[in-house]
Amino acid sequence: xxxxxxxxLAGVVAALGPLTAAAQHRGAMDSVRIRDLYVSNRPEDHPVxxxxxxxxxxxxSDSTWAARSRGVMDYTKVTYKSTADGMEIPAHVxxxxxxxxxxxxxxxxxxxxxxxxxxxxxxxxxVREAVQRxxxxxxxxxRGSTGYxxxxxxxxxxxxxxxxxAMSAVEYLKTLPHVDQDRLGMMGWSHGGFITSLSIMRxxxxxxxxxxxxxxxNLFFRLSYKGPSYTRSFSTQDGIQGMPHEKRAEYEKRSxxxxxxxxxxxxxxxxxxxxxxxxxxxxxxxxxxxxxLKPELAETKVYVDPAPWGSSVGHAFSRRVDPQTLERVxxxxxxxxxxxxxxxxxxxxxxxxxxxxxxxxCWKVDCQRGRPVPPN
Numbered sequence: 001x002x003x004x005x006x007x008x009l010a011g012v013v014a015a016l017g018p019l020t021a022a023a024q025h026r027g028a029m030d031s032v033r034i035r036d037l038y039v040s041n042r043p044e045d046h047p048v049x050x051x052x053x054x055x056x057x058x059x060x061s062d063s064t065w066a067a068r069s070r071g072v073m074d075y076t077k078v079t080y081k082s083t084a085d086g087m088e089i090p091a092h093v094x095x096x097x098x099x100x101x102x103x104x105x106x107x108x109x110x111x112x113x114x115x116x117x118x119x120x121x122x123x124x125x126x127v128r129e130a131v132q133r134x135x136x137x138x139x140x141x142x143r144g145s146t147g148y149x150x151x152x153x154x155x156x157x158x159x160x161x162x163x164x165x166a167m168s169a170v171e172y173l174k175t176l177p178h179v180d181q182d183r184l185g186m187m188g189w190s191h192g193g194f195i196t197s198l199s200i201m202r203x204x205x206x207x208x209x210x211x212x213x214x215x216x217x218n219l220f221f222r223l224s225y226k227g228p229s230y231t232r233s234f235s236t237q238d239g240i241q242g243m244p245h246e247k248r249a250e251y252e253k254r255s256x257x258x259x260x261x262x263x264x265x266x267x268x269x270x271x272x273x274x275x276x277x278x279x280x281x282x283x284x285x286x287x288x289x290x291x292x293l294k295p296e297l298a299e300t301k302v303y304v305d306p307a308p309w310g311s312s313v314g315h316a317f318s319r320r321v322d323p324q325t326l327e328r329v330x331x332x333x334x335x336x337x338x339x340x341x342x343x344x345x346x347x348x349x350x351x352x353x354x355x356x357x358x359x360x361x362c363w364k365v366d367c368q369r370g371r372p373v374p375p376n
Contacts, residue, residue, distance in 0.1 A: 039228050039235050039243055043154070046236040049116065051150045058147020064121045065092060068326060073097060073131040080172040082143075084164035087155065090148060091140040091169055092119055094127050099178045100134075101356025106183035106349040107136040107176075109169045109207075113190030115233050116153060118145045122319065124326040126338070133342065134351035136179050138169045142195075157239040158191075159219070159254025163198045170206050178356070183349045186210040187341075189319060190278055193269075197256035197286075201263050209266035209348040211341055214278050214315055217286035218257040220244045225279065260289050266297050268344045270337050272314030274305045299344060306333035 062077060069075035074095040079088045096105070108130065112119040119139040130137050141148065142165035144156030156162070166186075173179045186207050188196040193215025200210040216222060223231045223244055235243050244251045252258050269290060271283040280302075290298035306317035309329075318337040320329040328334070345351070353359075 037228050039231050041235050041241045041243070041246070043236055043238045043241065045232075046154055046156075047233055049146065049150075049153055051153060054146040054153070055149065058118055061118070061121050061147070064326075065124075068121070068124055069094065071097075072128060074099075078172060080168060082161065082165040082168045083171065084161040084168070087143060087161075087165070089140050089142055089165050089168065090145075091138050091172065093172070094131050094137040094139075095176075096131055096134065096136075100354045102177050103180040103182075104178045104354045104356035105134055105136045105180060106185070106345075106351040106353075107138070107173050107179045108185040108187055108345070108349075109166060109173075110137055110139040111166050111186065111188030111192035111195045112139065112141070112145070113188065113192045114146075115158065115191060116144055116146050116156065117191075118147050121326060122321040122323060125321060125328045126319075129338075129342075133346075135345075135349075136173070136176065138173060140166050140169045142166050154238075156237055158234060158237060159194065159198060160239045163195050163202075166195050167199050167202075167205060180355055181206065182208075183351075183355075184208060185345055185349050187213075187345075188215070189213045190315065191216055194256060197267070198254070198259060200265055200267060201256060201259035203262065207265060209268075209344070211268040211270075211344060212256075213270045213318060213337070213341075214272060214275055214283065215256065215269065215286065216278055216282070217255065218282055219251045219255045221282050221285070222278075223251075225282065257286055257289060260286070260293055263290075263294050263297055266299065266344070266348055267294075268299045268341060270301050270303065270318065270340070272303045272306055272317050274308065274314035275312065275317075277312040277315035299340075301337075301340065303333045303337070307331035 065075055074097055076093050077090065078093055079090050081087065082089050118141045127137055142162045143152060144162055146153060170184060174181065184206050186196045186199055187210060193212030196210045197212045197215055199205055200207050223234060231243055234240055240247055240250055267290070269287060271280060271287060273280045275283065287300045287302060290300055303317060306314050308314055309316040309320045318334045320331060320334050321327065322329055
């Protein structure tokens, strides 16, 4: 190649260099759009909350739990240490007023939703029903929950240590002799369904099954669908520090959709087509994958445009509760969802059995199937 041609090519390359950035973006930069799209990866930039207001609200909620539970169920607020790192985790514990003997009760860990939230009092009628059915319930306010100050709030680790925090509630249940450690379940809504899914999809866990209602399932899809303002609450977490394209492995292991293959206990999943929080386009991915890969373990139901509740429309379709009376505001879909949920847990946990007492006589084959039937 002649020297003149080489010089010409060199000139072209030099001229194209400064044009590369311009070729990627033509015209003036929009400073407002730049600001709207910016997502930090620094923990110090995590969205700030009104911590004092949240503490006041949480204390009021605790008082309501205590007042409404009086004479109905045994309520207490406890703390236990997370097996993740020893962090103190506050939790609500609800039990029948009259306890059975050793191993007499099945128990469940109930996990609240929200990127930052806590176990609110609108769950009262459902907790009451669970206790009346014979369950002991523990509801942890895992790291990242609101109402416990800035440090607890900013310790959030979505899909990481918070999952271990919730699972560690079982350590407290072990201190209650009337709880049967062979009859433990987990249930949650939205983010709580996300934690429930990740818990029972771990390689080892103590649960016989779990219910994930309108659960978060796929963080890759969810963060891109919701946009930068939502992503800022994830990218700034100390355990993540980046967006999905920057921390692919982190977001994959924190997304239940990619853990379905490890499921080895029954799961119940209810979703809504008019959900404006965990949109159906996200949840249908989980439903379809469970139906394809785990049909023998997964009980799924898609509710088509159920009666709405609140700004998220169908997201709270099965949590329709009057905030003043704390009683259910039933719709056909809410009734159906809870009937199916109780039937699911009756099947795997048998809360009606008092295993502190001998089982009634039965035919051998029925005992083997777990269905005691008095002989003729």
